[in-house]
Structure formats: structure tokens, C-alpha cells
Amino acid sequence: MLTKQRKQHILNTLQQQGNVVAKTLSQELGVSEDTIRRDLRELAKAGVLQRVHGGALPASPAVVDLTGRQQLSSDEKALLGRAAARLIEPDQVVFVDGGTSTLQLVRALPVDLRATIVTHSPVIAAELISHPAIQVVLIGGQLFKHSGVAVGAAALAAIRSIRADTYFLGVTGIHADYGLSTGDLEEAQIKRALIEQAAETVLMVTADKVGKVSPYVIASATAVSQLLVTHSTTPAQYQPLADLGIAVSLCE
Incomplete structure (x- = not known):
């Protein structure tokens, strides 16, 4: 699975479930937890999720000025x-x-x-x-x-x-x-x-x-x-x- 597809899967799961767990995602997608954590870091930097211990939660869109x-x-x-x-x-x-x-x-x-x-x-x-x-x-x-x-x-x-x-x-x-x-x-x-x-x-x-x-x-x-x-x-x-x-x- 390409990085773009993997990130979209993460976002889709987050929207459906309200949270994602890095270990679960790594098992679902057949990649390492380090790969998932890197994806989560990049998505967090883009402002579309908030990392928490073990995974991520939806980020608030209300952080503009x-x-x-x-x-x-x-x-x-x-x-x-x-x-x-x-x-x-x-x-x-x-x-x-x-x-x-x-x-x-x-x-x-x-x-x-x-x-x-x-x-x-x-x-x-x-x-x-x-x-x-x-x-x-x-x-x-x-x-x-x-x-x-x-x-x-x-x-x-x-x-x-x-x-x-x-x-x-x-x-x-x-x-x-x-x-x-x-x-x-x-x-x-x-x-x-x-x-x-x-x-x-x-x-x-x-x-x-x-x-x-x-x-x-x-x-x-x-x-x-x-x-x-x-x-x-x-x-x-x-x-x-x-x-x-x-x-x-x-x-x-």
C-alpha cells in the first residue's frame, strides 16, 4: 500500500471510529508500528489529527485565528x-x-x-x-x-x-x-x-x-x-x- 493510501485509510478509520491505535493499524496494514507512527506524525503536522499515547484522535478544526x-x-x-x-x-x-x-x-x-x-x-x-x-x-x-x-x-x-x-x-x-x-x-x-x-x-x-x-x-x-x-x-x-x-x- 502506498503512503498516500495508508494515510487515507488512517483518516477514514479515524472518522468512522473516533480514534486510531497504532498497533492495530500496523496489523491491519501489514507494516511496522514505526511506519504508522511516522504517518501519524506527518498527519498531525498537517493538522488533521492529534497524536495521543498509542495512537491518535480527531484534531479540532477551530484553531484558526x-x-x-x-x-x-x-x-x-x-x-x-x-x-x-x-x-x-x-x-x-x-x-x-x-x-x-x-x-x-x-x-x-x-x-x-x-x-x-x-x-x-x-x-x-x-x-x-x-x-x-x-x-x-x-x-x-x-x-x-x-x-x-x-x-x-x-x-x-x-x-x-x-x-x-x-x-x-x-x-x-x-x-x-x-x-x-x-x-x-x-x-x-x-x-x-x-x-x-x-x-x-x-x-x-x-x-x-x-x-x-x-x-x-x-x-x-x-x-x-x-x-x-x-x-x-x-x-x-x-x-x-x-x-x-x-x-x-x-x-x-
Whole structure:
């Protein structure tokens, strides 16, 4: 079997089964495990899978920059944003992550809502300027331009001085076994700190991120209290997460 055919077989198996095991592939294809591991390295470099111990899992496609992500699943994100906005109650202190789904959340907030929104995203903060009753706390630090959020020691210190009722989290992947993940190490640290400082964490997630993984682990999947999905996400995708005790809500 040619290398191109072998790689396509790996990708087909990954799509059908949700994971691949190097030892199993080597037996199926009659090649060494070293050959399979080389294929997996090359496919991982191309961004089409994420290597894990013994094999690989589907890679999240949501690792492009903020501008690029705005074009992905826009209708689904608007639906998730409206559902998430309804969860915010008057006078709550709420962490809002950076990202395109959370941008839809703040755009859906009632103009007369009275609450405190804490964010490390200048984009999210600017969207709330026209909300007279919302107090906006903007966390500062080094701007990570890829995602349009503040990172670093200053941001971490500011986050750890605040306790919030709810954190609306953004990720590039959630997997029942491999947890919550993202594409940048410092972003992962910021998100972890926000989870620790919130009474509960809500994740709005598009179908392309469920069952997917990225290189940097934020926390286990059970750090999420509630998972908001749409009908684009199949029961087969979200059921392993529901089995962990996570409340899964289908947004209409």
C-alpha cells in the first residue's frame, strides 16, 4: 500500500471510529508500528489529527485565528449565544471568555440587563459599551493577537482576585477522556484559572469541537457544569459527556 493510501485509510478509520491505535493499524496494514507512527506524525503536522499515547484522535478544526473563526458555524454560534444569554441573571458576576461564540452571547444580552461582566477580551468588552447597566471589568495583560485575549502573569493575578457566579468558557475541543483543550499553552492557563474562580462553568460548543482534541489541556471535561449544544451535534457525540454527569442542553 502506498503512503498516500495508508494515510487515507488512517483518516477514514479515524472518522468512522473516533480514534486510531497504532498497533492495530500496523496489523491491519501489514507494516511496522514505526511506519504508522511516522504517518501519524506527518498527519498531525498537517493538522488533521492529534497524536495521543498509542495512537491518535480527531484534531479540532477551530484553531484558526479570531477572524477566521468568525466564518465557522456562524448560525450555530448565534443560536448558542442566545441560549447562553438567557442563563445570566440580574446582579450576577460573570466571566466571559474571548471567542466567536461568546461574542454572540454578549450581542444577545438584553440592553437593560444589570450585571457585571469580567473578560480578558477587548473585543467582548467593546461590544458591551452600549449596555448602560452592565459594569465591565476588563482584565489586562499581554495581548495574544491570535485569539484577541490578554494572557500572562498580570492577567492571572487579576483573575485570581475575583470570584464569579458563572464562567462562559470557549475551547477548541472537548473529549470525554481527554478533557477540555485549546491550541495555546498560555490560553489554557488563563482558562484554567477562570474555571477555578467561578462557581460553575458553562460551555457553548459547536459540533465540530465535540469529541476533538487540541494540544494543550485546560481541565477535565467534568470541570464543565453545563454543556450547550445544537441539533448539529449528534447524540453519539455528546452522550459520552452526559455519561460523565455533565448537564447537556439542546438549544432550539
